Amino acid sequence: MTAFILRRSTQSIIVLFIMSLLVFSGVNLVGDPVEMLINPEADQAEVERVIKELGLDKPVTEQYWYFLMNAFKGDLGTSFIFGEPALKLIVQRMPATIELALFSLFISLIFAIPLGIYAGLKPESKISKTIMAGSILGFSMPTFWVGILFIMFFAVYLGWLPSTGRGEIGSFLGVRSSLFTLDGLSHIFLPALNLALFKLSSVIRLTRAGTREIIHQDYIKFARAKGVAESRVINVHLLKNILIPIVTIIGLEFGSLIAFSTVTETVFAWPGMGKLIIDSIYNLDRPVIVAYLMIIVIFFVFLNLLVDILYTLLDPRVRVQGSN
Amino acid sequence: MLNTDSNSKNMNVFMYKFWSDFSESKVAVISLLILIAIVLIAIFAPLISPSDPYDLSKVSIMDSRLPPMAKNFAGDIFILGTDGAGRDMLSAIFYGLRVSLGVGVMSAIFALIIGTIFGISAAFFGGKYETFIMRIVDIQLSFPSILMALIILAAFGKGIEKTIIALVLVQWAYYARTARAAALVERSKEYVEAAQCLALGNKKIMFNHILPNCMPSLIVVGTLQTAHAISLEATLSFLGLGLPITEPSLGLLIGNGFEYMHTGDFWISIFPGVALLITIVSINLVGDQLRDMYNPRLKK
Numbered sequence: 001m002t003a004f005i006l007r008r009s010t011q012s013i014i015v016l017f018i019m020s021l022l023v024f025s026g027v028n029l030v031g032d033p034v035e036m037l038i039n040p041e042a043d044q045a046e047v048e049r050v051i052k053e054l055g056l057d058k059p060v061t062e063q064y065w066y067f068l069m070n071a072f073k074g075d076l077g078t079s080f081i082f083g084e085p086a087l088k089l090i091v092q093r094m095p096a097t098i099e100l101a102l103f104s105l106f107i108s109l110i111f112a113i114p115l116g117i118y119a120g121l122k123p124e125s126k127i128s129k130t131i132m133a134g135s136i137l138g139f140s141m142p143t144f145w146v147g148i149l150f151i152m153f154f155a156v157y158l159g160w161l162p163s164t165g166r167g168e169i170g171s172f173l174g175v176r177s178s179l180f181t182l183d184g185l186s187h188i189f190l191p192a193l194n195l196a197l198f199k200l201s202s203v204i205r206l207t208r209a210g211t212r213e214i215i216h217q218d219y220i221k222f223a224r225a226k227g228v229a230e231s232r233v234i235n236v237h238l239l240k241n242i243l244i245p246i247v248t249i250i251g252l253e254f255g256s257l258i259a260f261s262t263v264t265e266t267v268f269a270w271p272g273m274g275k276l277i278i279d280s281i282y283n284l285d286r287p288v289i290v291a292y293l294m295i296i297v298i299f300f301v302f303l304n305l306l307v308d309i310l311y312t313l314l315d316p317r318v319r320v321q322g323s324n
Numbered sequence: 325m326l327n328t329d330s331n332s333k334n335m336n337v338f339m340y341k342f343w344s345d346f347s348e349s350k351v352a353v354i355s356l357l358i359l360i361a362i363v364l365i366a367i368f369a370p371l372i373s374p375s376d377p378y379d380l381s382k383v384s385i386m387d388s389r390l391p392p393m394a395k396n397f398a399g400d401i402f403i404l405g406t407d408g409a410g411r412d413m414l415s416a417i418f419y420g421l422r423v424s425l426g427v428g429v430m431s432a433i434f435a436l437i438i439g440t441i442f443g444i445s446a447a448f449f450g451g452k453y454e455t456f457i458m459r460i461v462d463i464q465l466s467f468p469s470i471l472m473a474l475i476i477l478a479a480f481g482k483g484i485e486k487t488i489i490a491l492v493l494v495q496w497a498y499y500a501r502t503a504r505a506a507a508l509v510e511r512s513k514e515y516v517e518a519a520q521c522l523a524l525g526n527k528k529i530m531f532n533h534i535l536p537n538c539m540p541s542l543i544v545v546g547t548l549q550t551a552h553a554i555s556l557e558a559t560l561s562f563l564g565l566g567l568p569i570t571e572p573s574l575g576l577l578i579g580n581g582f583e584y585m586h587t588g589d590f591w592i593s594i595f596p597g598v599a600l601l602i603t604i605v606s607i608n609l610v611g612d613q614l615r616d617m618y619n620p621r622l623k624k
Contacts, residue, residue, distance in 0.1 A: 015463055019475075026479020136612070140604045142555045144562045145578060145597040152590055163586075252466070259471035263559055267582075278563055281478055289478050296471065304466045 077287025097272030116207025352613030439499025
């Protein structure tokens with residue numbers, strides 16, 4: 001177990017290293033780093049000072065070392081547009097993104113699990129076939145286009161829900177979030193539903209597959225034979241067992257929600273870090289781009305590590321494999 | 325494998341078998357017909373479009389944002405309306421399909437080639453090489469595709485080649501995993517052993533003997549991945565990271581229409597989206613049927 005975690009951690013560090021190399025080479029070798037990393041409005045003295053500070057007058061290998069050291073210190077440059085540290089800008093916008101991702105995870109789970117169980121229990125019924133056809137459609141529809149449809153229908157045509165921004169932000173137990181005010185909830189609903197739709201299809205399919213597999217197991221047959229109520233068979237015997245794969249993938253799904261939130265945030269003008277990166281790319285605000293990429297890579301590497309460790313805790317078979 | 329005279333006969337038998345399996349699903353047949361129509365539209369876009377949307381001398385700003393079926397002063401009818409610059413939407417969609425399909429298919433083919441080479445060679449040689457390749461594949465697959473593409477395009481800038489490169493880098497791992505799995509099964513079969521006894525070169529065994537037998541599963545993955553590539557390219561172009569304005573794909577058209585949406589000019593972004601959706605759904609449905617055909621667990 002310890003050996004497994006140790007090995008995975010080493011691997012994570014290697015991945016981090018390779019990704020930092022990729023980002024570094026993208027910014028520093030393909031283009032002119034002086035032009036990319038220094039504010040075009042800076043005067044000559046300022047340019048020279050920053051060149052020194054970033055070590056751009058040194059050989060490439062040493063430059064990479066500087067880049068890594070600065071990143072370690074949490075210094076990822078200063079935004080040209082906002083004039084603030086890039087790291088601070090991203091950290092400021094992180095809660096909005098995480099709140100959106102969590103809420104849409106919640107939406108996708110409360111809809112997908114019942115639908116998936118139903119489709120698994122009665123695979124031949126018309127409703128199940130409709131659910132599965134819908135999941136193919138959900139799988140095929142590009143997130144951004146669905147978002148546009150939502151805005152068109154719910155915001156422009158019906159005028160029920162707002163289509164941009166985060167709304168009023170409430171505070172509860174020191175946590176500030178749109179989820180605590182009615183106005184905030186009305187703002188988060190459309191983007192969260194949009195983001196959830198993509199996950200909805202895959203969780204439905206997973207739940208259905210799990211249900212179809214488990215329903216034929218002996219312990220289900222036995223529970224039914226001894227006269228356990230059908231609702232208890234489904235809610236306890238079945239649900240408990242299909243939840244294991246579902247809970248373990250939530251970690252990874254959460255990561256992909258964060259990744260896909262760049263799209264949803266752009267469509268709904270949600271002020272999270274996904275919108276920040278897209279805006280920064282438009283504005284050629286390189287320090288923010290580099291900082292975002294580094295943070296998101298670190299985030300994912302840790303998330304993957306966490307999921308791997310969770311797997312070993314939940315599924316003993318992985319543990320055995322890992323110790324070999 | 326086969327000598328030439330029996331080749332064409334065998335091919336006919338194969339095609340007959342293939343079609344009788346494929347046509348079991350009506351939905352798949354209809355999807356295939358739609359898909360063929362879409363490909364034909366994409367290929368012959370310049371010939372069948374009512375007007376050339378990118379010929380500046382023909383496009384008039386006076387015609388901008390006309391609703392579907394509207395007429396302009398000259399009496400031309402715009403079946404799907406016009407966009408903000410006065411371009412005919414139907415023509416823009418035909419041209420856009422060309423770009424979207426072209427980029428999607430190109431990147432899928434490159435990814436297929438690269439992924440297959442790594443996948444088959446990993447299965448064939450095994451050992452440290454295999455572990456190394458498959459570790460990279462695992463790591464890459466643990467990052468969502470949109471994120472990988474975003475990292476590559478944000479770091480290296482946008483453009484048609486860069487978009488294709490990003491799509492290839494994102495997708496090769498899927499093909500590598502599939503090719504390795506299929507090749508591992510083939511590698512232990514007798515014909516490979518026989519070929520090795522004949523002292524044929526490794527390259528020849530891998531690509532002339534093992535590869536043809538891995539093709540079915542690669543084609544299935546290839547079909548579904550092409551749909552994925554088209555969708556991903558559309559998303560990236562919508563975000564303004566993928567293709568430049570000079571190569572307007574469907575994603576870019578949808579993005580252009582987005583700014584007019586709050587004023588209720590729905591057609592500018594809805595119709596390209598419908599075209600995109602029909603394309604992706606029909607590819608996915610054809611792919612689903614192919615997967616069912618080649619899935620040994622579902623074979624009767």
